[in-house]
Amino acid sequence: MKKSRPVIAAERTYEVEKEKDQPISTYFGENTFGIKKMKQLLPKDVYKKLVDIKEKDKKLDIETANSVAHAMKEWAIDNGATHFAHWFQPMTGATAEKHDAFIEFSEEGEVIERFSGKQLVQGEPDASSFPSGGIRATFEARGYTAWDMSSPAFLRKNGLGTTLCIPTVFISYTGEALDKKTPLLRSINAINKSALRMLRLLGNRKSKKIVATLGPEQEYFLIDKDYFFKRQDLVLAGRTLIGAAPAKGQELEDQYFGSIKERVQSFMHDVEEELYKYGIPAKTRHNEVAPSQFEIAPIFEEANIAVDHNQLVMDTMQKVAKNHSLACLLHEKPFAKINGSGKHLNWSLCDNDGNNMLEPGKTPHDNIQFLMFLIATIKSVYRHADLLRASVASSGNDHRLGANEAPPAIISVFLGEQLTKILEDIETEKVTSAADNALIDLGLSSLPLLSKDNTDRNRTSPFAFTGNKFEFRAVGSSQSISFAAAVLNTIVAESLDELSGKLEAKSGGDLKKVVIEIIKEELKEIKPVLFSGDNYAEEWHKEAEKRNLPNLKTTPEALKCLSTDKAADLFEKYNVYSKVELKSRYHILLEKYAKDIDIEGKALYDILMTQIVPAGIKYQKTLANSISAAASLTGESALNGQKSILTEVSGLVESIITGARALNRSCADCKIIEDGQKMAEAFYKDVKLKIDAVREDVDKLEAIVDDEEWPLPKFWEMLFIS
C-alpha cells in the first residue's frame, strides 16, 4: 500500500491562527428554541399558556401553536434558516428529516415566508420507505410526525444551508408508534406514575413529578479519512472485516487517559463548540483504552432530551470529522482483537426538585426510600435480564457481548462491597427489623459515604451501581439509547408497582420495619442476579448457568424474548408498546441483523475476489518466477525458504477462493428463508461464522505478502493517527 498511502497526518499542521474561545456559557444553547428563548420571544400570555400546557400535559390549541410557530420562524430566519424540518427517529436507528422551505405564495402572488401552527404541530412524511415491521402492511402507508414539545427545536447548520429542526414523534395513521421516541415518552410516563405511587406510600408528599435521567458515555474511533475510503468494509459495513492485528495494540496501556493528540483535540474542540450551541452539555473528553479510541460524555439530562442529544452527538461527530479529514467510527467493533466501543448508559430517577431517588440519604428515612428504589431496580433486572439484553442486541454489539469483552451477555448487577454487606445483613437478620434504630445500626445513616471509588471498581459488570445511579454498560456505541431506556423505565415501573402493592398490603405497621421485611423477602428471590466477581471469568459463565441467568450470545437468540407473552403483557400493561408495536420491533430488529450480516458477507466476497486474491496471485507469480530463475544458478535446495513461502501463499489463496465462494452462496441461500427468526439464525451460522473463518486465512496472507502489493490500509497504519 506504500505507493498510495495518504499524506501522513503528522505532516499536517493544526496550529491555526484563531481568535480565543468565548466562554461556553456565552453561547450555550444559542441554536435552540428552548424555554429561555420562548420566554424572551413569545407574547407573555402565550408563553404562560404554553408552560401550562406542557406542565399539565394538555392539548395544544391552534392559536397558541400559530403564535409559537410565528416566533420560531422569525427567530430561525433571523439566524439564517430558509427551511424547516420535522426531525424524528424512525426504526432505522438514525434520525430522519424532510425539509420544506418557509415560502408560500401570498394572495397577491408574491413569495413570502410563512410557517403556521399546523405545520409546526403536524407533518405527513411518506412512511412507506421506513421500516415498520408489518404495521404498514396491516394498516396503511401514511405516517404522521407530531411535535414533541418536551424537546426544544434547534437550528441545524449543514454545509451552506440552515434548517429549523423540530423534534417530533412518528406514528402511523392508526396511532401505532413507527419510531423510537414514542415508546420512550410512554415509558417516561409509566415510571413517573409508578415512582410517585411508591413515594406517596413512603410518606413523600412533596415530589410532583419523577423523571428518568440519562448520561450516555459515548465511545468512538477516529481514523484518517483517506484510509477509510480505501476500505470497502469500513465504508459499507462500518467495520474492518479482515486485517491482521498490529504488533502493538493496547497492551502497554498507554492510551487510556493519555494526553490527547493535537489533531484529535482540534476535532474534539470543533465538535464541542457545535454541541454547546445545541445546548448539549458535553462535559468530559478523554482517550479510551484502544489506540485511536476516544470518549465524550455529557452531563446527564432528562431521558427524552438525553436521547435526542445523543443522536445529535453522533451526528455532529461524523460531520465534524469530515472537516478534519477524519472518519469517526461508531461501530461497536471496528477492529477485531482491539477493544470495542460501547455507550455506558447512566440511569437514575429524579424528582422535580432535583432529588435523586438512587442517592443514599442522610437520614434513615431517606435511606428507606433509597433502598426501595435500589431493590426495585435489582428486581427488574433479575426478572427481565432478557429484555435488557434484547434492548442492546445488534450484529455490531454481538462482537462485544458475545465475546470475551466488556461486558458479557449475561446481565448481572454489581453493587459494591458496602451495599452488598448491608443487604446481606438485612437478609440474614444480623440486625433485626424490630430494633427501633435498625437502619442506623445497619450503617445506613452513613450511606452518603458510598464513594465512587468504592462502587465503581468492577469495570466488568454490565449493570453496576456507581454511587447514585446505575450504569448499564451493555449498550453499543452506535445504538440509539432510546430502546434500552424505554425497557429500563418499564421494567422498573413494574417492580416499583409490585413493591408498592406489598407495602399497601402490609400498611398500618411501622414503615421501617415493613420495608426491611419486604427487602428481606425480595432478596431471597432476586439474589442470583447479584454478582461482584470478574464477569469475564469462565467460572462465572458456569455459575450463571447454575443460577439460571440467561446468556444470550447472538442477536437472533437475544431477540426471541420480544416475541413472548411475558414481554407483550408487560409492555402493554404499561402502555409502552402495544402487541402489534412490539411484534414489529421484533421483526425489524431481526431483519436489520440479517441485512447487516448480508452486507458484510457480500462486501467481503467482493474484497476477497477483487483485491485480496489478485494480490496473492501477483505475489505468487513473483515468487514462482524468481524461484525458477534462481534455481538454475543456485540449485533447488538453496531456495527452500522461498519455496515454502510460495507453497504457503498458494495454499492460502486457494483456501480464500473456496471460502469466498462458499460465503457468497450462503448469503444467497439465507436470503430466501422466509421466517425472520430462522433467517437471522441462518445468517449467523452460515454467513457470520464463514466470515470469521475465511478471515483467518486472509490475515495470515497479509503477514507474508509483499507490503507494496497489499491493497488495503493495515491496522497499524489506521490506528496510530497523529
Ligand code: ADP
Ligand atoms: P464515570 O462513570 O466514568 O466514573 P461519572 O461519574 O462522571 O463518570 O458519570 C458518567 C456519566 O454519568 C455522566 O454522563 C454523568 O452526567 C452521568 N450521571 C451522573 N449522575 C447521574 C444521574 N443521577 N442520572 C443519570 N446519569 C448520571
Ligand code: MG
Ligand atoms: Mg462510567
